[in-house]
Amino acid sequence: MRLVLLLLGFAALIAGAACGASGVASLRSLDEDDYLLSGPARLTTSTAGFVGSTAELAGRSSGIRNNSVTIRIRVSDGRGLFLGIAPAAAADPYLAAARHEVVDQVRYDPLELRRTAVGAGDALAPPADALAWTASASGDAPLDLSWSAQNGDYVFVILRADGRPGVDAAVEFGTKFRYQRGYAIAGMVLGLLLVAFGFVLVVAALRRRSSRPPSAT
Template structure:
């Protein structure tokens, strides 16, 4: 009868297997993370909300205060980040899109009825707003000097440190805003990082799989049983 003796795993081989599994997990995480970034931001490094209707019977839709700090690190890593807004609609006077310091925007809209956005997401797009009543009339927003970025249809703002709000209004400041908006978050350097993560993850996965295949225990050659002693 022929038997096969399994080979025992040496401590070195066990260590190789453990390290290979760890490398495999890291590779999967890198590849999946890079793939998701490539899928969401694309080759241009932009997260796009798509076009959505934004309307209010009040004088303005106002975002919550965005507290932005330490953009220099983000700039060094991912290039110059920016936000782009593309819009259509408004009344006969047209539409106004503006981004300005939060304190100045609040001062300008004191006593004016507005829709205050409490939560805003790009992907998937979501705008959760609560109405703030008021009786004051807003002057035409373009007459205000504090806007850091403004326009009627297309606005791009290079993101900088500070506290900011964005507004959507009729160009004459009257109530009843009906618009369609698309918002893009632009991170131009992200594509390179995402591609590097994805490729590095695939390389690590391949290396780990090869190491695991080579580290598999091999069966010893079959051993024949000792011959039976002769009978007399």
């Protein structure tokens, strides 16, 4: 019985420490608006710009339910830029007019993008008036675009406001899930409870051994 208590106690201690550490790390990674940020990275291309799926920013494994995830794109350095989000069906014909880079994988902390250059053509029409964007921002840095993700196939773009090729910008992505800060705090509390429970089990096992009467000789 003592061995079982010790094993359960140490298991609870390990699980509690891992759970609490995860909660602390998640809480520390959130900004003042509760966004989980990727950290900035310099994005440079000689093509018309960058295009990617909004689902890639939100995390494909999480799924997207209407208004459950908010996506943020921040530009801290760059001039004459355009940030936009639109249904892929509307954006694809416009983007097909020029060579651009497709972002098919986004990794956070640090920010890393896997991208592939596709298409042909030198320049796009100025994007602001090219189609009805679901959300957009343009001008010189700092730029900040946030959007409550919707079901469906949407893309984000980082282009030059005049449509010409050549984008150079310091970009940071962020996501905010509903109750994200609450989940982080709950993880910390659960971790503390597991550590306390494990400590009680270990102490009980050790006391059980010390209270055992000495064997007769």
